[in-house]
Amino acid sequence: MHDPHTRTDSLYFEYPLFPFVKPPEMAGQTVTHQVVVAGGGPSGLILALELARFGIKSVVIEADETVSEGSRAACVSRRSMEILQANGVEKPFLDQALEWIHGTSYYREHEVFRLTMPHSPDERFYPMANLQQNIFEELLVRRAEALGVEIRWRSKVVGVRQSRGEVELDIDTPEDVYTLRARYVVASDGARSELRRLMGLKLSGESHEGRYLIADIKMASTYPTERRAWFDPASNPGKSVLVHKMARDIWRVDYALDPEDDEETEMQEDRVKARIGRHLDYIGEKTPWTLDWIRLYKAHCLCLDDYRQGNVFFIGDAAHLVPIFGVRGMNSSMADANNLGWKLAAVIHGTAPDALLDSYSPERRAATFDVFANAAKSTRFMTPPTHGYTLLRDAALQLAVHHDFARQWVNPRQSAPYDYVASSLTTPDSDPFFAGPRPGAPLASVKLADGSYLTDLVSERFVLLVFGKTSIAASALAALQPPVTLQTVTDAHAIAAYDAIDGAAYLVRPDGHVCARWKSATADKVRAALERATARSNS
Numbered sequence: 001m002h003d004p005h006t007r008t009d010s011l012y013f014e015y016p017l018f019p020f021v022k023p024p025e026m027a028g029q030t031v032t033h034q035v036v037v038a039g040g041g042p043s044g045l046i047l048a049l050e051l052a053r054f055g056i057k058s059v060v061i062e063a064d065e066t067v068s069e070g071s072r073a074a075c076v077s078r079r080s081m082e083i084l085q086a087n088g089v090e091k092p093f094l095d096q097a098l099e100w101i102h103g104t105s106y107y108r109e110h111e112v113f114r115l116t117m118p119h120s121p122d123e124r125f126y127p128m129a130n131l132q133q134n135i136f137e138e139l140l141v142r143r144a145e146a147l148g149v150e151i152r153w154r155s156k157v158v159g160v161r162q163s164r165g166e167v168e169l170d171i172d173t174p175e176d177v178y179t180l181r182a183r184y185v186v187a188s189d190g191a192r193s194e195l196r197r198l199m200g201l202k203l204s205g206e207s208h209e210g211r212y213l214i215a216d217i218k219m220a221s222t223y224p225t226e227r228r229a230w231f232d233p234a235s236n237p238g239k240s241v242l243v244h245k246m247a248r249d250i251w252r253v254d255y256a257l258d259p260e261d262d263e264e265t266e267m268q269e270d271r272v273k274a275r276i277g278r279h280l281d282y283i284g285e286k287t288p289w290t291l292d293w294i295r296l297y298k299a300h301c302l303c304l305d306d307y308r309q310g311n312v313f314f315i316g317d318a319a320h321l322v323p324i325f326g327v328r329g330m331n332s333s334m335a336d337a338n339n340l341g342w343k344l345a346a347v348i349h350g351t352a353p354d355a356l357l358d359s360y361s362p363e364r365r366a367a368t369f370d371v372f373a374n375a376a377k378s379t380r381f382m383t384p385p386t387h388g389y390t391l392l393r394d395a396a397l398q399l400a401v402h403h404d405f406a407r408q409w410v411n412p413r414q415s416a417p418y419d420y421v422a423s424s425l426t427t428p429d430s431d432p433f434f435a436g437p438r439p440g441a442p443l444a445s446v447k448l449a450d451g452s453y454l455t456d457l458v459s460e461r462f463v464l465l466v467f468g469k470t471s472i473a474a475s476a477l478a479a480l481q482p483p484v485t486l487q488t489v490t491d492a493h494a495i496a497a498y499d500a501i502d503g504a505a506y507l508v509r510p511d512g513h514v515c516a517r518w519k520s521a522t523a524d525k526v527r528a529a530l531e532r533a534t535a536r537s538n539s
């Protein structure tokens with residue numbers, strides 16, 4: 001029998017329906033919340049989880065009554081998996097996700113590039129894991145509920161005011177509009193952010209011309225999980241097609257449209273089925289399939305000039321729109337939440353000044369520009385914007401058919417973690433290191449002799465990883481503000497991977513990024529780096 005609490009406009013995914021519950025404010029109670037998260041998509045939900053791991057309960061305001069529609073972001077990067085691990089969601093995620101390493105690019109009928117992403121026994125996670133966004137969001141909702149995060153469904157932000165260190169939001173609900181007070185608001189309300197509009201903020205940058213049709217199909221094919229891209233295939237002449245396998249036998253097909261294609265015609269189910277059928281015939285895929293979801297997509301490189309506006313912080317698509325090629329959309333949104341979470345927590349707990357929150361925008365905007373640079377290249381490759389670009393792209397593809405040297409030009413570089421090397425919170429190296437993550441980079445994974453991984457040591461506190469013997473006492477570190485946890489590493493493989501000698505140390509932020517390292521650490525050096533990493537000093 002059909003469950004009345006699910007939406008059924010997908011043939012293959014039962015959308016859970018979450019009810020509106022009258023909040024205390026509607027019963028006349030005045031509460032000032034520490035943090036209100038406006039928007040319960042991946043970035044908002046992860047931010048709420050990040051806050052919860054530091055003991056801060058936030059309220060999430062979500063306009064819809066269920067999770068997002070269709071696969072949308074399907075590929076989660078290794079770095080994002082580490083963020084999920086920190087938030088206790090990696091196991092249910094991996095129970096369903098499909099991990100992968102390889103990809104193949106074709107020019108017409110020729111294979112021109114075999115992608116192999118870096119992977120080794122030192123890594124806990126594969127470079128990529130595919131799980132459609134609607135399933136992923138449901139996992140995040142369940143985890144948030146288990147941690148006591150209050151998610152207010154069918155509640156839409158329709159007004160915002162800031163004064164004297166407090167933010168007021170007007171929330172429209174099925175029953176009435178009410179006002180919600182918070183010390184901090186995180187705007188995670190997506191690409192068409194209402195908060196951005198209400199605050200009169202504009203995105204700047206450029207939009208790419210190409211349009212793509214994105215479709216989910218159900219197909220029980222046994223073809224292995226990898227990224228496949230076709231350029232100028234007979235099934236879509238002059239254009240590209242991308243295919244990804246996802247969980248529960250759902251496959252994602254993206255194909256570029258011609259500039260003259262009419263959107264309404266292209267969105268018609270019969271038309272989509274015909275085009276996808278043509279491509280599946282072309283690649284020799286014989287498995288029966290059915291269509292489940294279709295959307296049009298355009299690539300943008302747009303962002304806000306400042307992700308902080310007083311006590312309102314913009315994260316995810318509300319802060320920036322990045323092209324999805326190279327799996328950069330949702331992964332960069334998750335990194336925003338990971339960056340802002342510990343900073344908000346430190347300021348709320350009184351272990352860092354408000355100035356720490358000023359570092360969020362420069363760190364994450366620098367990451368956004370890095371994404372723009374890489375994703376714009378991928379987008380121009382997928383859909384060359386001019387005749388000149390088309391000639392260049394096709395020349396590279398033609399050369400790659402026969403020549404190894406040309407294959408590097410057609411490498412579909414995938415999203416990579418960003419190093420906060422230029423951040424004011426990062427202490428530059430004063431000692432020579434020939435290996436190991438540089439200050440600003442996320443901790444590099446190393447498998448330890450006991451079967452655990454070095455990255456498992458990231459915690460809610462700053463961590464000092466000390467290699468070999470040290471004269472620094474754990475009690476001296478625990479007495480610092482905020483307290484630092486000492487972890488001694490004696491594993492020979494890790495010592496080599498981090499170019500460490502006895503007494504060498506890496507100081508790691510709660511988001512897993514290294515903020516300083518020394519060949520010979522002392523408590524004074526650690527204190528100075530900690531002050532810098534929490535914006536209490538910049539030297």
Ligand SMILES: Cc1cc2nc3c(=O)[nH]c(=O)nc-3n(C[C@H](O)[C@H](O)[C@H](O)COP(=O)(O)OP(=O)(O)OC[C@H]3O[C@@H](n4cnc5c(N)ncnc54)[C@H](O)[C@@H]3O)c2cc1C
Pocket residue numbers: 038039040041042043044061062063064068071072073074075133155156157158188189190191193194195214295296297315316317318324327328329330331333
């Ligand atoms: C068709 C499509 C395909 C995509 N494919 C990919 C892909 O292959 N790879 C990739 O990495 N990314 C992809 N993306 C992008 C990816 O989905 C986003 O980057 C990601 O969802 C960003 O997460 P977010 O939480 O910032 O925003 P969203 O997921 O958009 O979440 C915003 C949330 O805020 C809620 N909301 C909106 N307004 C209000 C309001 N006024 N009050 C309260 N709540 C509000 C919305 O209901 C929503 O739940 C795709 C996007 C689309 C649309």
